[in-house]
Amino acid sequence: MEKQNLILAFESSCDETSVAVIRNGHEILSNVIATQINSHKRFGGVVPEVASRHHIEQITICIESALQEADVTYEDLDAVAVTYGPGLVGALLVGVNAAKTVAYAHHLPLIPVNHMAGHIYAARFVKPFEFPMMALLVSGGHTELVYMQADGQFEIIGETRDDAAGEAYDKIGRVLGVPYPAGKVIDEMAHQGQDTFNFPRAMIDEDNYDFSFSGLKSAFINTVHHADQIGETLDHNNLAASFQASVVDVLTSKTLRVLKQYPVKQLVLAGGVAANHGLRERLQEVLPQEFPEMELIMAPLKLCGDNGAMIGAAGYVQYQHQQFGDAALNADPSLEFDWMPGMLK
Ligand code: KG4
Ligand code: ZN
Secondary structure, eight states: OOOOOEEEEEEOSSSEEEEEEEETTTEEEEEEEEEOHHHHHTTTSOOHHHHHHHHHHHHHHHHHHHHHHHTOOGGGOOEEEEEEESSOHHHHHHHHHHHHHHHHHTTOOEEEEEHHHHHHHGGGGTSOOOSSEEEEEEOSSOEEEEEESSTTOOEEEEEBSSOOHHHHHHHHHHHTTOOSSOHHHHHHHHTTSOOOSOOOOTTTTSSSSOBOOHHHHHHHHHHHHHHHHTTOOOOHHHHHHHHHHHHHHHHHHHHHHHHHHSOOSEEEEESGGGGOHHHHHHHHHHHHHHOTTOEEEEOOGGGTSSOHHHHHHHHHHHHHTTOOBOTTOOOOTTOOOOOOTTOOO
16 A cells, blocks of 8 residues: 655645645545634734634644544644745744644644645645646735746745735725625626726736736725715626736736746646636636646645645645754744755756
8 A cells, every 4th residue: 555644734934824734645534624814804904912812722722623524533643834924024923833743742744835836736736736837826814926947946936026826815805895805706796797897907918927016006995086076876797897907918928928838738827816807717727728837736626725735735845855844943924935945056
């Protein structure tokens, strides 16, 4: 029988407490996610102190449930993986300390994982990666095009110069009275409306791979405020559709541009905004037309947002390279997105 490498994986970088049990890096035995979104909604965003408190309340319950659902005990585990950055320091510390405690108590190696690497490896549950690979990583805090020659080798080829795509969704959502996080609802509204406002597509024709969403956000907010001032009522679904059309146009055209310069075998779509139906549909439509040989791997909808399973999948790569942390591991809120440790440059 194939050896079962079982990793207990922790994620607590923002507003989701999650613990998962992953087998051999690509099989989910359990993936327990306790979301705190309802507590943050009334504040219009994540309140760090509230987040830390919720993580503390939830973490041991999540560990118990993850082990129980996976039908394993601590004795069956081979390693413990944990997000140690980037994210909210107080939130990260809860996961890091829980992981260190389990690792110490049960004599297990500890694997420190970068949250962004985790998002990309959410796509590993769909199928094995083939390199070279490009990832379009779109989340609440990041919008990046990441080139990978091999597992764990991340090169940022393009990124946002201001707001992340998810952040822009959340900010324009607030103007329309949509509670935080607004992405999913704006996506649904966009499907009911038409692109009638023709908002700017920033940097779309520029010969680089960077993004900018703050101009779009301002154009959107100005349009809504101006209408308010003159007592005009705008169709919210059309506003959402117009905003989404701009975001999807820019993300898709920059991705196609980078793929011309960097021929790859696979394109991975990952991060919270990868759940966007408009973006998924557009990539599924244009990629086979432009690059018939290239494979599109989209992170499963359930694994686009923050979760422990993706941390276990990324952690498994480090596990194979025996790259472990120790009891001195600390949370690093502004952790850079670099190559995984142990990958020689
Ligand atoms: O990756 P994630 O869970 O957290 C970070 O690491 O940042 O991403 C959360 C972001 C939020 O901004 C949320 O509004 C956005 O993902 N999001 C979406 C959709 N679902 C979630 N944005 C657009 N369309 C969606 N369907
Ligand atoms: Zn995330």
